[in-house]
Amino acid sequence: MEGAAIHDDSTKLLGDVTFQSIPTVDTSLYSLSSEEAAFFKAQIGIDDDENLKRHILEVQAKAYKANCTVSLYSRICLSSLGRERPDAVLLDIGCCFGVDARKAAADGFPAKNIIASDINNEFLVLSHELFRTTPTSYPGCLLPGDVFDPAFLSIAARPEDVSSAPAIDLSSLKSLNPLHGRISAISATRFFHLFNEEKQLHLARALAGLLSAQPGSVICGYQVGTLEKGIITANISGSRHQLFSHSPQTWTSLWDGEVFEKGSVKVETELEEVEIHEVQFLMMRWSVIRL
Secondary structure, eight states: OOOOOEEOSOOEEETTEEESSOEEOOGGGOOOOHHHHHHHHHHHOOOOHHHHHHHHHHHHHHHHHTTOOOOOOOOOOOOSHHHHSTTOOEEEETOTTTHHHHHHHHTTSOGGGEEEEESOHHHHHHHHHHHTOOTTTOOSEEEEOOTTOTTTSOOOOOOOOOSOOOOOOGGGOSSSGGGTTTBSEEEEETOGGGSOHHHHHHHHHHHHHHBOOSTTOEEEEEEEOOSSOEEEEEEETTEEEEEEEOOHHHHHHHHBTTTBOTTSEEEEEEEEEEEETTEEEEEEEEEEEEO
């Protein structure tokens, strides 16, 4: 669910992408699939469609004031790790409202083992407002921090020990660094494409250091893709911006051979064409699985 059409005159830098104007909420663009509506109704506790719409748009308007053009629901790629692997930990990185983390919990991944992290703590506060929860009623960890600050997330050697690590109290976390080699699943939805090529490689290496060496551990995501890597220029609702995008081939070689030792992971990619505010984009769904 997205809302955008009317602009103010501000310029906003989101990652390395400059937006010449930040769209404000256009309620006419509100649209939830039946699956999305059922999820939000169950999690928020509002059954009436109009009341649900009003509540979601009110919270989204607050996010727009913080200059976040946000999509409230994405399909997180998750296996049954949370149910089958003792003490499995899930990280939703660049989470904004942490909707994917909440969906994972609804699908059976233990909420106490889920971390939703974003650089902007205001979005994490709004997560509680959106879902009408409190830190007491929702046991998931909402952790603010900058992934490019080594005090929050440093690049560590990729772990090779496949034995299970002792459980850690996620509520005590101040950074992601204590979790090197401990995370079973990492979701990076609509995140990597916010950064230039050099920072995407840095981020990939940093996340790789968090991933458990146990076979089946996975990093997955969804982002703008292209047939040949390079700079993409787009105009969305009157806002022109440029971003760096990988192709399936370069994205695969980045993970399998540059970030991880070649042959130690399985990389899957899928390009699909989607329309965003009447602009056609290639989006890439991907996963990196430890073998």
